[in-house]
Amino acid sequence: MKLFAPKQAVKTHIISGFLGAGKTTLLQHLLAQKPEHETWAVLMNEFGQIGVDQQMLPQQQGYEVKELLGGCLCCTSQLPMQIALSRLIQDTQPDRLFIEPTGLGHPAQLLEQLTEPHWQSQINMRALITVIDGSRLHDHEWTAQNLYQDQIKAAQIAVISHADQMQDADELALSTLKNEYIAYVQKWLKSEHGLLDLQEIDLDYHGIKRNIQPLITVQKSLNQQEPMPEVKQLPYHYVETAQGYTVAGWKFSKRWQFDFYELLDVLCELQNWVRIKGIFNTNQGWMTFNFNPDQFNYKSGDENIDNRIEVITQHEHDWYTLETQILKCRINEA
Template identity: 80%
Template structure:
């Protein structure tokens, strides 16, 4: 089916955890549509019965479509591609909003929509994630991996329910701003979803991410040899954005590390802005959250893997860091492979 759209459509992804206020924000953004323009919305409901569509404008100049049953971020790309292609072809919109389910991983959707075959059809704008400011004090809520994934994918974070925030929420927000300084470019606040479109109508700026084999494995490859495609743990990755470099490693959850040796390695690192890690140690599962003011660590729940991220503003060779971390491993290769 050939598309006849004559210009790339400005496209916004409005993501956010369950109940954060995505639809309320979307209502207020849609109310700012200039007369004579046509705007379109593609909404994703995880269940089979659509509700949110009924909350959005139905008058002339708006086209709202729902994709039901599953998450368009995570499931097969084909239903989303078909729905989006038809919406663009049939509506010829001047602006498009996509609201994934609150259970979705927006980075996966963004990865799909920035592929080359969409570039002539879509002009991607900054990805927006909405968070409920009144729940920021709830550590169990904000510690969820899905919540963190949505924040990490965001170029703009809109903090909703500002009027209901208490002192603990504000302190938690300040910590979040430090924690995600390498990712989030703009933090905005909103009461009852009220926000000017121009505040979120910014160009999409991608994060350059390279997933690679462990550095010690890379050193075994011959000069000029292509690096193998990484499909499973362990691996090393490097991301660059806003003048920051994020170096990370993920290892199998079955790998076990000596806690005190690992703590020594992390405490001896220099020239970093932030260190976050979760490790399976001989003292149990431990999480580390280091910033220049505090070096915090505590026991935690079992994680899906061992992981560490180091944020810095300095270029460096990460081989020595990886070597030091791997020397802290205490399980045998035969036992854990």
């Protein structure tokens, strides 16, 4: 597909967020700040086949709104999204572009697509925004969902919506949330009724480089002259750095089962970390681990799509030793 470059790369904002977080309300208020001499464009994605959100946006001159219906532009075939986006930019030549994925979307995957080299002449990517409903932060069943957490992890800016409806429990949960995502979110903002100054979110995008590789034990077995195999499926190990923090993570097949008490011992004996979060299929059932230096919390949880663990630290670590210890806790060969 041939891409047509506009006269100048378009400032592009991705506004993500879980269902009902307030993305469209925020977008409405941002669009109201358009200078008269500029043209702005919006690309919206709804999971269903009937578009509703588009009708809530300004329809007057100076705006161009395009909807993609059915499925998620973050996860499904990239071609329809790329065609729609390229045509929108080519036909409209906007000064600024907003992309609102469905609340069921994975913004990190969309961001990965739009920061590929062939888009650089068209798109000037701004900081990715995730809108979080502040009035529901106390609801653990809501905040514990993997998709919800993945959307926050992808954010450079987190906008707390419905700030006027937050209770004391929500404020406490927000403080905990900031600590949990200290290595990811670079800026936290509160918004009442969707009100937010465009200048507060018009920041350069700074990506977090994630280096996904085979398990370290596999890497150790390779000859130094051998190329590193491409990782296309579980299990794998990754490391990423941002804001002076290192995040080391592992993902294993959900069929792998681990000895709960042996795994707990490994995690409790680890030193010099800021956060440890994990979900494991154990001989005691599926267990979630959420450690901070003051509390070692673990409890039974729902079945997950995989086994996973992340360790956030500001210190050097021997990740090979930790991986070896975790793998020794495995009790099946399935």
